Amino acid sequence: MYDANRIVEVIRASGADIIGLQEVDRYYSARSNYEDTIAVLAEQILSHQHYPLSSDESEQRGLLAAVLDVDGINLHFYTTHLGLAQSERVEQVKEIINIVASHTMEPCIITGDFNAHPDSVEVASMSPAFCSAFADEHDAFTFPAGNAVETLDYIFVNHQSGNIGDRTVIHSSLASDHYPIAAKLLL
Incomplete structure (x- = not known):
């Protein structure tokens, strides 16, 4: 069972x-003890948009988008969790590229669980518009936490996002079955 306090930590x-x-989760899952995890993690939900992505599964898939003001620069931030089947993920990546296309002249970051390996069609489809912050890291394994042997989680940035500084896989199995990843961007 997930614990919101561990996630916060x-x-x-x-x-x-x-x-x-x-x-x-937001209210509906035994996994979170029917607790509104989002409310625990944030005092208020900032304005955002949700784009549903096509899905062959019973789980809803989507792309969450937010625009942040970073020192007067609009930063477009997206996060997603793609499907389990490769054919589904390929279509979802096409949808994501179409959704973000109108914002690629400004800094854009796309993060999430792509359920795909670095050499997959899905990950390759993100370029040339985006590159993985971990593109030259061959051991940025994120799954399963505790004994990670696969890279499934990504931070993609476009050319307007500046330089990628430090990046790391955070080896903590406290809060998830995936290790968190982090990258510093120098806008």
Whole structure:
């Protein structure tokens, strides 16, 4: 069972300014003890948009979007959790690219659980518009936490997002079955 307080602990320890969360429940799941995890994690929900993505599964898939003002610069931040079947993920990535296309002249970050390996069609489809913050890291394993042997989680940035500084896989199994990842962007 997930514990919102453990999630908060990991987030605080990371020092992150912006986070993207997956599988965070709002009231309806035994996994979270029917607790509104989002309310525990944030005092208020900022304005955002949700774009449903096509899905062959019973789980809803989507892309959550937010625009942040970073020192007068519009930063477009997106987070997603793609499906389990490759054919589904390929279509979902196409949808994501179409959704963000109108904002690519400004800094854009796309994060999430892509359920896909670095050499997959889905990940390759993100370029040339986006590159993975961990593109040259061949051991950025995120799943399963505790004994990670797969890279499924990504931070993609476009060319307007500046330089990628430090990046890390946060080896904490306190809050999730995936390890969190973090990257510092120098806008």
